[in-house]
Amino acid sequence: MATNRRVLLKSRPQGEPTLANFDIVDQPIPEPKDGEYLSRTIWMSLDPYMRGRMAEAKGYASNVNLGDAMVGGTVGQVVKSKNPRFKEGDYVVEYAGWQSYAVSTGDMSMKLDPDAAPLSTALSVLGMPGMTAWWGLMEIGKPKAGETVVVSAASGAVGSVVGQLAKLKGCRAVGIAGGKDKCDYVVNELGFDACVDYRAAGGNLFKELRAAAPKGIDIYFENVGGAVQAAVVPQLNDFARVPLCGLIAHYNEMQMSPGPDWRLLLIKRATVTGFIVSDHFGQMADFWKEVPAAVKAGKIKYREDIVKGIENAPEAFIGLLKGRNFGKLLVQVAEDPTRK
Amino acid sequence: MATNRRVLLKSRPQGEPTLANFDIVDQPIPEPKDGEYLSRTIWMSLDPYMRGRMAEAKGYASNVNLGDAMVGGTVGQVVKSKNPRFKEGDYVVEYAGWQSYAVSTGDMSMKLDPDAAPLSTALSVLGMPGMTAWWGLMEIGKPKAGETVVVSAASGAVGSVVGQLAKLKGCRAVGIAGGKDKCDYVVNELGFDACVDYRAAGGNLFKELRAAAPKGIDIYFENVGGAVQAAVVPQLNDFARVPLCGLIAHYNEMQMSPGPDWRLLLIKRATVTGFIVSDHFGQMADFWKEVPAAVKAGKIKYREDIVKGIENAPEAFIGLLKGRNFGKLLVQVAEDPTRK
Numbered sequence: 001m002a003t004n005r006r007v008l009l010k011s012r013p014q015g016e017p018t019l020a021n022f023d024i025v026d027q028p029i030p031e032p033k034d035g036e037y038l039s040r041t042i043w044m045s046l047d048p049y050m051r052g053r054m055a056e057a058k059g060y061a062s063n064v065n066l067g068d069a070m071v072g073g074t075v076g077q078v079v080k081s082k083n084p085r086f087k088e089g090d091y092v093v094e095y096a097g098w099q100s101y102a103v104s105t106g107d108m109s110m111k112l113d114p115d116a117a118p119l120s121t122a123l124s125v126l127g128m129p130g131m132t133a134w135w136g137l138m139e140i141g142k143p144k145a146g147e148t149v150v151v152s153a154a155s156g157a158v159g160s161v162v163g164q165l166a167k168l169k170g171c172r173a174v175g176i177a178g179g180k181d182k183c184d185y186v187v188n189e190l191g192f193d194a195c196v197d198y199r200a201a202g203g204n205l206f207k208e209l210r211a212a213a214p215k216g217i218d219i220y221f222e223n224v225g226g227a228v229q230a231a232v233v234p235q236l237n238d239f240a241r242v243p244l245c246g247l248i249a250h251y252n253e254m255q256m257s258p259g260p261d262w263r264l265l266l267i268k269r270a271t272v273t274g275f276i277v278s279d280h281f282g283q284m285a286d287f288w289k290e291v292p293a294a295v296k297a298g299k300i301k302y303r304e305d306i307v308k309g310i311e312n313a314p315e316a317f318i319g320l321l322k323g324r325n326f327g328k329l330l331v332q333v334a335e336d337p338t339r340k
Numbered sequence: 341m342a343t344n345r346r347v348l349l350k351s352r353p354q355g356e357p358t359l360a361n362f363d364i365v366d367q368p369i370p371e372p373k374d375g376e377y378l379s380r381t382i383w384m385s386l387d388p389y390m391r392g393r394m395a396e397a398k399g400y401a402s403n404v405n406l407g408d409a410m411v412g413g414t415v416g417q418v419v420k421s422k423n424p425r426f427k428e429g430d431y432v433v434e435y436a437g438w439q440s441y442a443v444s445t446g447d448m449s450m451k452l453d454p455d456a457a458p459l460s461t462a463l464s465v466l467g468m469p470g471m472t473a474w475w476g477l478m479e480i481g482k483p484k485a486g487e488t489v490v491v492s493a494a495s496g497a498v499g500s501v502v503g504q505l506a507k508l509k510g511c512r513a514v515g516i517a518g519g520k521d522k523c524d525y526v527v528n529e530l531g532f533d534a535c536v537d538y539r540a541a542g543g544n545l546f547k548e549l550r551a552a553a554p555k556g557i558d559i560y561f562e563n564v565g566g567a568v569q570a571a572v573v574p575q576l577n578d579f580a581r582v583p584l585c586g587l588i589a590h591y592n593e594m595q596m597s598p599g600p601d602w603r604l605l606l607i608k609r610a611t612v613t614g615f616i617v618s619d620h621f622g623q624m625a626d627f628w629k630e631v632p633a634a635v636k637a638g639k640i641k642y643r644e645d646i647v648k649g650i651e652n653a654p655e656a657f658i659g660l661l662k663g664r665n666f667g668k669l670l671v672q673v674a675e676d677p678t679r680k
Contacts, residue, residue: 052607225602244606258598262565266584266614267392274606 004029005310007098009064012056016252016321021054022070022314029101036103037086039076041096044310044331045123046317047072047157048223049276051251070098070313073128075112075119077337086111091338093122100310100333114338117292124328125295125302129157132277134287136221136243137162139280140273145170147218148237150209152228154195155182155303157328158245161291162221163192164300171219174212176228178323185326190301198228205231216240222272225249225257233260240270251321303327344369345650347438349404352396356592356661361394362410362654369441376443377426379416381436384650384671385463386657387412387497388563389616391591410438410653413468415452415459417677426451431678433462438653440673454678457632464497464668465635465642472617473501474627476561476583479620480613485510487558488577490549492568494535495522495643497668498585501631502561503532504640511559514552516568518663525666530641538568545571556580562612565589565597573600580610591661643667 003026010023032038053064053071064071074096078086083106086092094109096102112122124130136158143149149166153159154175163173163186175186175195183195194212201208209231216237222229226249236242250257265272294300305327307316313331320329343366350363372378393404393411404411414436418426423446426432434449436442452462464470476498483489489506493499494515503513503526515526515535523535534552541548549571556577562569566589576582590597605612634640645667647656653671660669 222602229602244602247603247606250601250603256601256603259600259602260598261590261596262562262569262584262599262612262614263587263590263596265612266587266616269614269616269619271611271613272602272605273611274602274609276606276609279609 002029004099004101006069007313008069009054009066013054015254017318019314024311030103032080032082032103034082036105037078037081037083038103039092040079041074041076041100041333042336043075043120043123044333045073046320046329048246048248051321072097073123075122091119098313119336119338120304120330123330124157125161126292128277130161130291131284131287132245133158133161135277135280136245136275137165140243140275141219141241143169143171143219148172148213148215149219150174150213150217150232151221152176153223154186159223160190164190167191182326233264236268236270238268240268242272244272244274305329306332308332342369344439344441346409347653348409349394349406353394355594357658359654364651370443372420372422372443374422376445377418377421377423378443379432380419381414381416381440381673382676383415383460383463384673385413386660386669388586388588391661412437413463415462431459440650459676459678460644460670463670465501465640466632468617469497470501470631471624471627472585473498475617475620476585476615477502477505480583480615481559481581483509483511483559488512488553488555489559490514490553490557490572491561492516493563494526499563500530504530507531522666573604576608576610578608580608582612584612584614645669646672648672
């Protein structure tokens with residue numbers, strides 16, 4: 001008999017999350033009430049922001065309570081419906097969290113056409129990571145042709161789109177990533193102009209970045225913080241823009257980590273703007289106009305790193321925070337009937 | 341016989357400037373060539389940004405060469421002219437630097453009407469500091485009625501205008517200043533809602549600021565950095581704006597000083613924007629529409645801290661960096677014939 005396999009937050013991590021912070025349980029599949037539907041999860045997204053939701057301290061949004069399922073975006077198929085807008089067999093992108101079945105009112109769900117694009121892209125290039133890349137680069141960064149755009153975590157779900165969009169806008173795109181494979185992919189597959197391997201660079205990161213961005217940095221799309229941030233900020237050009245999207249190097253830290261001297265921002269008249277894409281879901285008209293077509297045309301490529309089985313989500317998530325994934329990290333919770 | 345008294349940069353300061361970094365010399369009064377005029381300086385502005393111009397390292401703009409006169413804004417009277425646009429007796433605001441006479445092509449000079457406003461205001465509330473306050477608050481901060489605006493160095497030439505503009509826009513204005521006299525002035529004379537004395541507060545700065553801004557901080561107009569910055573940034577509200585205007589606490593430092601953890605900016609989706617007003621002199625139409633009338637109507641008040649004699653400029657400037665001035669620091673280089 002089928003059950004609902006769920007990953008619960010058992011305890012809050014002190015520093016790096018460990019497997020002991022999660023509980024995997026099998027519970028009865030819930031019944032939809034009037035106005036709800038029940039979906040079976042096919043794809044589940046793992047994203048760095050989820051580390052924040054595990055914390056006690058006030059983060060972005062309401063954090064996960066102990067004993068509740070971890071939150072996150074998913075793609076599922078409706079298996080039973082008491083909501084006239086959703087019928088059995090419909091594919092939906094929703095926010096069902098780390099569980100194999102979920103009921104939903106559908107208020108935050110969107111139906112997917114499996115012929116338009118692979119279902120999983122609703123969690124990557126045509127979903128939250130893609131919109132994050134778009135908003136940060138286009139609306140905050142406002143790239144102009146000929147400018148230099150540097151993006152950290154360049155092979156990741158967000159960074160890979162940032163660099164490809166930058167190229168489409170006529171910019172020089174420079175990635176920063178960890179490892180030769182990722183850097184090769186970013187340059188050879190995605191078409192970035194250059195990529196700096198921060199792991200190999202070590203203490204030469206500043207110099208290697210200077211070589212890759214010889215005219216300085218007009219836009220720094222910040223995903224990581226730490227040593228990468230320290231190397232980038234002094235190389236910002238006048239009127240540089242810094243879309244501040246993530247700081248994965250710091251998510252496991254219990255203490256505050258000082259950032260750059262604000263004199264560097266003042267002298268360059270730079271702008272640093274923290275953002276979270278869910279504030280802007282209603283302002284994505286330009287994204288929908290441009291990105292799906294570019295993906296279909298092969299002008300924006302993406303790569304998926306697929307882990308099978310929801311019970312493997314905790315380990316995959318721990319690895320994500322260490323940069324072990326290569327491409328958009330997805331958990332395949334059930335067979336995808338649309339995928340050959 | 342009259343001579344041109346000039347203050348030259350003799351050596352670059354290591355940390356705090358001292359009198360030994362300056363040279364005071366009497367030189368012949370220069371002769372204007374065709375297309376130039378000669379002016380006699382009446383008022384000379386001393387401003388924190390000048391510390392940057394004394395440095396070797398690349399700062400905002402071209403720094404002062406050793407042996408050259410210090411740079412700065414001045415109000416003078418034309419005493420001899422070979423430029424048809426300026427005639428003897430005209431009052432001008434110009435960038436003549438630390439000297440009692442200067443020749444100029446007039447390209448960057450603006451004639452002043454002494455009946456419209458006191459001449460010295462062209463260096464304070466109706467000059468660079470007033471425009472700085474306007475640009476930072478209005479164009480970067482974009483205040484909305486009901487929001488809380490916090491400004492550091494609140495009794496100074498820039499901060500005093502920021503808080504009064506904030507009040508005119510329907511905001512709660514909270515100042516931070518050093519000493520009871522300055523705080524009393526900011527609240528009782530300028531009409532701020534509250535002022536925190538950071539010297540008296542010591543380790544309680546965070547708490548006192550919380551009491552003065554109980555709904556959090558929507559706009560922080562940054563003039564100082566240091567401990568004040570550290571107390572303010574964790575109290576920023578969602579979508580806070582930080583016009584980054586100055587960092588006077590750091591100008592004498594030889595080493596980088598870490599700034600706040602960017603996680604604080606990310607979680608709050610805050611924006612920090614470094615700016616320098618001279619980038620925007622051409623975009624001041626709204627300033628000219630609103631501020632002179634508000635000054636004339638007494639809705640924006642200002643205070644001058646006047647030091648007599650150009651030879652006293654170095655000491656006054658050193659004091660400015662320590663917060664010893666109270667109001668806009670001006671050097672009176674010659675009698676002002678329009679002042680009763």
